[in-house]
Amino acid sequence: MTRWPLPEPMALALQEAQAAADSGEVPIGAVIVKDGRVIATGRNAPRERHDPTSHAEIEAIRAAARLLGNERLEGCELWVTLEPCAMCAGAIAHARIGRVYYAASDPKGGAVEHGARVFEHPQCLHRPEVYAGIGEAQAAQMLRGFFQAKR
Numbered sequence: 217m218t219r220w221p222l223p224e225p226m227a228l229a230l231q232e233a234q235a236a237a238d239s240g241e242v243p244i245g246a247v248i249v250k251d252g253r254v255i256a257t258g259r260n261a262p263r264e265r266h267d268p269t270s271h272a273e274i275e276a277i278r279a280a281a282r283l284l285g286n287e288r289l290e291g292c293e294l295w296v297t298l299e300p301c302a303m304c305a306g307a308i309a310h311a312r313i314g315r316v317y318y319a320a321s322d323p324k325g326g327a328v329e330h331g332a333r334v335f336e337h338p339q340c341l342h343r344p345e346v347y348a349g350i351g352e353a354q355a356a357q358m359l360r361g362f363f364q365a366k367r
Contacts, residue, residue, distance in 0.1 A: 223350065225254060228245075228257065229272075229295045230319075230354055233358055235267070239264060240264075241262070243260070243360070245257070248277070248279075248294055249293045250292045258276030260276025266343055273296055273304040277289065277294075280311075290312045294315070294316045297360070299319065300328055302331065305332070306334060309335065309343070311344050314345065317350050319354065319356075320351075321352075322353040329348060348366050
């Protein structure tokens, strides 16, 4: 089987996930792209920051909003290594992110294709295009390794 190289944003998100793991956080990384250019990155940091909202997606959204000077991230794409949770999916909708690419599915905590399925609710103000499975093997392996080492 031929392995295609990962798109640059997902490769960078995986690097962010590794940085999170190296600091003892759950290895999840995120990247925001606008007009084909990476404008923000984020990694899980709730323990480091003593902030339960410091998920990779939230960190990247905050950085992109500061950079653009706007809470609306229209025309942006989010690349993340794990299916977003309900909190992050809500933030993605509020930020009006146009596309979400995620690597590994999360049957326990995900809220896009699992659980709450936030973007499918009639109350959801914005529904991004969603693409799953890009870099799934790499992200899943990193997560499995992290949790096996904790046991």
